[in-house]
Amino acid sequence: MAFEGIPQEMLAVQVVEFNKPYQIHKVPTPTSLKPHEVLLKTVVASLCHTDSMVTAGVFPTKLPCTASHEGTGIVVAVGSQVTNFKKGDRVMSGLPRNPCGKCFNCQGPNDWHQYCEHIEGTIGIFVDGAFSEYHVVDSRVSCHIPDEVSFASAAPLACAGCTIYRAIIVAEVPEGGWLGIVGAGGGLGHLGIQFAQARGLNVVAVDARDEGLELCKKAGAKHIFDARESKAKVVEQVRKLTDGLGVHASVNVSEHETSADMACAITRMHGTMVQTAQPDRVSVAFHELIFRDIRIKGTLIAGQEYSQQMLNDAAKHGVKVETNIFYGLEEVPKMVELAHSGKMKGKAVCVVDKAEFDKEKAQH
Structure with missing residues (x-):
């Protein structure tokens, strides 16, 4: 009926x-x-x-x-x-x-x-x-949905927003610490820049498209690097920013075959790389895991508690989708x-x- x-x-x-x-x-x-x-x-x-x-x-x-x-x-x-x-x-x-x-x-x-x-x-x-x-x-x-958040902004947050928000939590970067986002100029990445900075984190944004790099800037990223440069060059630039160590943790939202390896490479020893992208295989050089002790975590979306917290943060900090x-x-x-x-x-x-x-x- x-x-x-x-x-x-x-x-x-x-x-x-x-x-x-x-x-x-x-x-x-x-x-x-x-x-x-x-x-x-x-x-x-x-x-x-x-x-x-x-x-x-x-x-x-x-x-x-x-x-x-x-x-x-x-x-x-x-x-x-x-x-x-x-x-x-x-x-x-x-x-x-x-x-x-x-x-x-x-x-x-x-x-x-x-x-x-x-x-x-x-x-x-x-x-x-x-x-x-x-x-x-x-x-x-x-x-x-909080009054300050529109239907059009909230819809992408249902998956993209929840996914990147939980990834930032799983990364466990201390307040004032450094978070790298590889693929930062995409749907998840540009939200991640804003949510991370709202939590008091310093963000290193990495992307490989002109449109993506432009969106990183629009989202408020202060440190943006082009992945089309060599991995060694990007790693060198990131380490200069971070006392020679690299970011505390990184989040990979890009499916490109080299992106997980890049995310690990910009992360400091004993740090964490959080994988959210879903390629058929996640490819990382063995020395990142064995000689640098990088830990890899996977993450999916988020439960109701984190999702509501994310929406409230979007309202409070004026996150732009x-x-x-x-x-x-x-x-x-x-x-x-x-x-x-x-x-x-x-x-x-x-x-x-x-x-x-x-x-x-x-x-x-």
């Missing part, structure tokens, strides 16, 4: 066949919710690199599947056990949906729920995502084209509900 006032059909952008373009068509609107689920009227959804991995069949996704795991919207219905959201709330979509609540990971810290082996799925990857007029999320991982805005789900193919061009600065964002988007803009 459909929810009152909600149409029986909605427009959605779906992966129907791997390695084929998205199909944009009408599908049934969700008509029921599990106890912890929330139905959102989608206002903005954005494109992430992971979306191309889904399209390429990297994951065992059951098709058809609605794309995008970076969504924001307004609550229109809640499940029977939802206590933290009500109709009308502005929400940033959580990615995991319906973890089992009983396994080793679910019994651990809040951030471990994302690793649940019995989870129903991650929106936009294993279950339907946010490239639709309505989408379902889990209330236990979704977050309230570089967005390329497209209007209407029909424009998603153009978003994909821009993302694949290598010329994109920041994130490609789709305004799904223009009326709500315009209303928000008028209020601010």
